[in-house]
Amino acid sequence: MDNRSLVSIDDYTKEEILEVLNRAAEFEKNPNSNILEGKVISSLFFEPSTRTRLSFETAISRMGGKIVGFTDASSSSTSKGETLNDTIKMVSNYSDLIVMRHPIEGSARWASEVSDVPVINAGDGANQHPTQTMLDLYSILKTQGTLENLNIFMVGDLKYGRTVHSLLMALSHFNPTFHFIAPVELEIPRAYKIFMDKNKITYHEHTEFNSIINDADILYMTRVQRERFADPLEYEKVKNVYILKNDMLKDTKDNLRILHPLPRVNEIAIDVDANPKAYYFEQALNGVYARQAIIAKALDL
Numbered sequence: 434m435d436n437r438s439l440v441s442i443d444d445y446t447k448e449e450i451l452e453v454l455n456r457a458a459e460f461e462k463n464p465n466s467n468i469l470e471g472k473v474i475s476s477l478f479f480e481p482s483t484r485t486r487l488s489f490e491t492a493i494s495r496m497g498g499k500i501v502g503f504t505d506a507s508s509s510s511t512s513k514g515e516t517l518n519d520t521i522k523m524v525s526n527y528s529d530l531i532v533m534r535h536p537i538e539g540s541a542r543w544a545s546e547v548s549d550v551p552v553i554n555a556g557d558g559a560n561q562h563p564t565q566t567m568l569d570l571y572s573i574l575k576t577q578g579t580l581e582n583l584n585i586f587m588v589g590d591l592k593y594g595r596t597v598h599s600l601l602m603a604l605s606h607f608n609p610t611f612h613f614i615a616p617v618e619l620e621i622p623r624a625y626k627i628f629m630d631k632n633k634i635t636y637h638e639h640t641e642f643n644s645i646i647n648d649a650d651i652l653y654m655t656r657v658q659r660e661r662f663a664d665p666l667e668y669e670k671v672k673n674v675y676i677l678k679n680d681m682l683k684d685t686k687d688n689l690r691i692l693h694p695l696p697r698v699n700e701i702a703i704d705v706d707a708n709p710k711a712y713y714f715e716q717a718l719n720g721v722y723a724r725q726a727i728i729a730k731a732l733d734l
């Protein structure tokens with residue numbers, strides 16, 4: 434494996450997380466450069482994406498690099514039966530860096546082990562989404578002025594929501610208090626509870642939503658991940674379980690910011706968008722700067 438890959442958020446130490454966040458702030462001030470001149474980056478999306486793919490493409494374009502790749506596995510030789518192993522070996526001959534989203538958990542780790550160039554995980558099944566985590570951390574730092582000692586409320590699909598899994602691991606460096614709000618069917622997986630217990634992270638689990646968000650510094654809403662359910666009836670049971678409405682925010686803290694990795698379905702009512710505490714569209718923009726910094730680190734630039 435190329436040790437400059439970013440497969441899981443714990444591939445970065447706390448110091449590396451802070452270094453990348455500092456670099457993201459520099460890219461926000463000066464987004465356009467030629468530091469990727471002569472570099473080719475492969476963008477392999479075996480699963481749909483809007484923000485992750487387009488913000489990576491924007492980041493690469495603003496740094497003067499070239500992009501090759503596909504946005505749909507059916508247009509690649511995967512549809513003829515080519516293995517991921519062979520696809521990655523070929524693509525690592527063509528390019529300097531691979532950005533990959535894939536539906537299978539562990540696929541990014543596998544790719545990083547067969548590739549001769551660094552691999553950046555743009556989401557592997559319900560497992561990890563480390564570049565989303567870096568933009569989430571950047572958004573938290575920008576809006577709170579610190580990452581330390583925050584009350585973080587995570588709401589919705591905490592079982593399949595890979596952004597939640599990566600973010601809780603990263604925030605564990607910064608003494609958070611977590612509140613997890615989910616129906617029992619979608620509660621945070623046991624492996625992450627064991628991780629938090631081991632790292633002495635305080636967390637509370639709830640199934641009720643309305644009355645408990647007033648202490649939150651960050652309210653991290655998530656979509657119920659329909660595509661991960663084996664049984665569509667199970668999805669129907671939980672799909673609208675929590676809906677954030679503007680009137681629920683009236684007694685919340687001034688510094689509260691509402692984040693969502695997006696896309697949203699019904700979990701944040703449209704009337705919240707005009708509330709100054711809504712930050713999810715700015716959060717998505719921060720993805721460009723965070724991904725510029727991640728690419729620069731992966732390529733030692």
Ligand code: CP
Pocket residue numbers: 481482483484485486556565694695696
């Ligand atoms: N947040 C996120 O990963 O969005 P996309 O699926 O649109 O890339």
